Amino acid sequence: MAKNNSDEVVCALDYAFRRIGGKHKARIMWYIFKKNNVLRYGELKRMIGNITPKMLTQTLRELEEDKLINRKVYAQVPPKVEYSLTQTGMELIPFLDHVGAWGRKQMEKENYTA
Amino acid sequence: MAKNNSDEVVCALDYAFRRIGGKHKARIMWYIFKKNNVLRYGELKRMIGNITPKMLTQTLRELEEDKLINRKVYAQVPPKVEYSLTQTGMELIPFLDHVGAWGRKQMEKENYTA
DNA sequence: AGCATTAGTATCTTTTAGCATACTATATAT
């Protein structure tokens, strides 16, 4: 477990949200998925925009540790590292899709009333 | 918006996770749902266990502000306050169910290998 | 008068998440 491992996981929902609840985690997974399940570090960085290299690396390492993404290093210079979703990570995609749809709907609603 | 409103929402996924990504938010919604969509403050507190009244109140207020739960106050002494999911909140239940199932599966897997 | 009950507040401290900025390694191309 990567984040918030200070105290015990209390249930499956808790377990899940510790893994994907970080500020950029869901988005990173979504971006990788959308780019045919392969994305390089630099591409990811550019897509996210406002993230420091430290945070991006840290987040990617946590996702990797939690078996949600794979990290493939090519023995090249300059370096090339590709990230992809694992099978386990892939299984979260429908969820992210639905939550995203829910979010989109709410955002539209807010625009109507506000 | 309640949490993380410092910078702009960048996409629907971001929007959604700001609303339900808090430490106890998903669980609170799930508990309310499971108890026939009505739960009092004290019950909630006992069910969550390790939460301070400050945190619980704050979390509930954020969920309310985000229109995910209703807060119904009875004019009684001692006080009685009931929380329930709004329609919008209800729409998240299938997803919470899905993620919970995913989490449960992963937890079982981990127990096998570890 | 004093106690129990419920849903909180108030204040302070600690912990965690995230940001800013500068730096590194190294093969290849010029």
Add this chain to the structure above:
DNA sequence: ATATATAGTATGCTAAAAGATACTAATGCT
């Protein structure tokens, strides 16, 4: 020899989330 590209590290800082602990209001009950 120097510049370029890529995927990061290192160090220090700020902001946000969360925790600990003590307290309150108001009424009915004894």
